[in-house]
Amino acid sequence: MANPPGDRDSEKPQTSKDSPNLALLLDIPLEISVELGRTRMIINDLLQLGQGSVIELNKLAGEPLEILINQKLIARGEVVVVNEKFGIRLTDIISPMERIKQLS
Template sequence: MSPDDQDKLAQEWEQALQDEGDGPEEAPASAPDPAPAAPADDPGDMDPGDEALANEWAAALAQSEEVDLKKEKEQEYLSTQMKDAEFQDFTAQAKGPKPEGSKRDLDFILDIPLDVSAELGRTKLLINELLQLGQGSVVELNKLAGEPLEIYVNGKLVARGEAVVINEKFGIRLTDIISPIERVKQLA
């Protein structure tokens, strides 16, 4: 059987199934009809292989219609189960007067201890070099003399400054506060 004959046969089967579906009552889609008779104009043209192919086509079309029918029923069911979402309007509440106790009170964080350190510079030493250090040894740092000191709070750089002596004690005069953008860049 040529491909053109197969296409023609498939179209005829499809037309027959559609005509059957347009009738007053539909047959259940799960039980496909036995192979319909050959078209009236070629009664002796079909051999057993063509008949089997026609049966396969009919079964496939019936199964496809059954799946489509199931999907359609499922969509109908889901559409009856849906309901619109309801949202509360907070506009008036947001624009209205604030209650008395709603003011942010940050006093509770004032007693949190922080670790503040000032760094003159850094260096890396081997354990052997560290063990050889003694009184009067000089350790070379990675910064030059006169460069600003770095001030860390809990290990995060927050400011830079210069060393000063006041009443025989060392101190740091802050010269630059690190912006939040710079702090984020240092994290990368």
């Protein structure tokens, strides 16, 4: 039986108990990467790289890093250290509309 419009129960998000398909989606692994910067290089320069070489990137020190999920930009953030490991503090999350635009 459908809930009448405006009924509070119809506005609640479905939980995994309500929807087994949602539970399956919530278990899908995603690749998360953080991009420090980018550059272009010709093959000759690539072959010249050795230990101690420095590759200059397009970002300035202190600029937000880009957080990508499955190679799609979803947020920006800054580096933090957590228990002697690197982490990212989110400073800006891309709006759902912007994320949808990336898909097309």
